[in-house]
Amino acid sequence: MLYNSSMKLFQKNKDQDDEYIVALDIGTEYAKALIARIDDNKLRVVGVGRARQEIGNMFGGAIADITGVVRTCEDALVQAEEQSGVQAKRVIIGIAGEFVKGLTSTIRYKRPHPDRELDIAEMELIIEKIQERASTKAQKQIAFETGNPDVEVKLVNSAIVNIHIDGYKVSNPIGFQGRDVAIQIYTAFAPMVHIGALEHTATELDLKLIAVAAEPFAVARAVLGDDTASTFTAILCDVGGGSTDIAVVNDGGVEGTRMFGVAGRSFTKTIASDLNIGYEAAEKLKLNIYDEKIKPSIRSVIDESIDKTLEVWIAGVQLALGEFDAIDHLPNRILLCGGGSSLDALVEKLQNSDWYEDLPFTKRPTVKYINPDDVVDVVDETGDMTDHTMITAAGLLRVGYDTINGGGTTTDWKDKLNRILRI
Numbered sequence: 001m002l003y004n005s006s007m008k009l010f011q012k013n014k015d016q017d018d019e020y021i022v023a024l025d026i027g028t029e030y031a032k033a034l035i036a037r038i039d040d041n042k043l044r045v046v047g048v049g050r051a052r053q054e055i056g057n058m059f060g061g062a063i064a065d066i067t068g069v070v071r072t073c074e075d076a077l078v079q080a081e082e083q084s085g086v087q088a089k090r091v092i093i094g095i096a097g098e099f100v101k102g103l104t105s106t107i108r109y110k111r112p113h114p115d116r117e118l119d120i121a122e123m124e125l126i127i128e129k130i131q132e133r134a135s136t137k138a139q140k141q142i143a144f145e146t147g148n149p150d151v152e153v154k155l156v157n158s159a160i161v162n163i164h165i166d167g168y169k170v171s172n173p174i175g176f177q178g179r180d181v182a183i184q185i186y187t188a189f190a191p192m193v194h195i196g197a198l199e200h201t202a203t204e205l206d207l208k209l210i211a212v213a214a215e216p217f218a219v220a221r222a223v224l225g226d227d228t229a230s231t232f233t234a235i236l237c238d239v240g241g242g243s244t245d246i247a248v249v250n251d252g253g254v255e256g257t258r259m260f261g262v263a264g265r266s267f268t269k270t271i272a273s274d275l276n277i278g279y280e281a282a283e284k285l286k287l288n289i290y291d292e293k294i295k296p297s298i299r300s301v302i303d304e305s306i307d308k309t310l311e312v313w314i315a316g317v318q319l320a321l322g323e324f325d326a327i328d329h330l331p332n333r334i335l336l337c338g339g340g341s342s343l344d345a346l347v348e349k350l351q352n353s354d355w356y357e358d359l360p361f362t363k364r365p366t367v368k369y370i371n372p373d374d375v376v377d378v379v380d381e382t383g384d385m386t387d388h389t390m391i392t393a394a395g396l397l398r399v400g401y402d403t404i405n406g407g408g409t410t411t412d413w414k415d416k417l418n419r420i421l422r423i
Helices: 065-083 120-146 192-204 217-225 264-275 279-287 295-321 344-352 388-406 413-420
Strands: 021-025 029-040 042-052 089-096 101-110 153-165 168-170 178-189 208-214 234-239 246-250 253-260 333-337 366-369 378-380
Touching: 021 065, 021 101, 021 388, 029 065, 029 101, 029 388, 042 065, 042 153, 042 264, 089 192, 089 217, 089 264, 089 388, 101 120, 101 153, 120 178, 153 192, 153 208, 153 253, 178 192, 178 253, 192 208, 192 333, 208 217, 208 388, 217 234, 217 246, 217 253, 217 388, 253 295, 264 279, 264 295, 295 344, 333 344, 333 388, 344 366, 378 388
Parallel strands: 021 089, 042 378, 089 208, 234 333, 333 366
Antiparallel strands: 021 029, 029 042, 101 178, 101 253, 153 168, 153 178, 234 246, 246 253
16 A cells, blocks of 8 residues: 555545545646545645656556556655645546547437427437447547457546437427437547556555546536536647647537647657757757757757657647538637647747648637636635646546536436436
């Protein structure tokens, strides 16, 4: 069991497990831990921890060395626990990487008795059909990309995007009559090998894993909140160390997510190669590119390296957004988060170049960061959630809260469907 050296710091009470949850954002560059107290409908962050990953711990956003990742997560958790004075046991962990597939599927169901009112049992039947179809599609896609026809996948997140009955959009289908029901549901699947690594990590940390969340879905939950009539529309772009995760949200619904393996670490590796230096030295140069002590000749090479990688990165963004072919127009707003998005040249590329012209935008998209104040119902009581690098972890708290809330005994229709959807 871990944390033996710090166990005496905490006075555990019997109600603590019900009062607190932990979010673990296991990134390629950093592991981040947030401890939050559940206070009515809000999550109050009382502990923040952050620890640097060893180079070999992660690859492409996925765990490559479980033992190394456990050590790093332990460091982050101890920081959060010492700040909060509590040890929470329930944890929500994010999953990322190019083999995590977020799909939006629509099924049209002709009701045999259109004069009868829709009920929960009938909705369960429709949703199960959509999930079966999405699972088959995700498994085929991951099998093709990995070259492994026997790959196993597991559903990690689902959410209703929209519902139409006889062409009429409804926010609550229960009680409506009609023949044609069209339901659009977002589902995220991941290979079992990745989920198994996260489960093992939670066990080694002596934590109870209540949910695994696709990280772009978590970012969407961070900014959406619980408003079923939300008109929030944006492209959410989480640029981490090992992967870039994109979610398209339209009128409050997640249209889909895409991930690709070009991100912050890619820029560092190109600089290291072009200057023939080590990774750590290249990372320092990337982070301090405007330092006056850097020779102009070195800065010129760094600029060229960044530009070269940016071309690859922007091509990944174009390819990812081009796959949303079911959408007439892409949102004209891009919201950034993640440590990799801190690179000024990346923001300038999105803001000033013509990369968007061959995509279905109606005008040049605006670009801005997601700030902690933008996260719905998550309140930072530590003062340490200061910028866009903590948004994914905050979103994981939201998914954890959704999971706990969806398991109650409420009769609300959406809570019942959430239990079916395993949100």
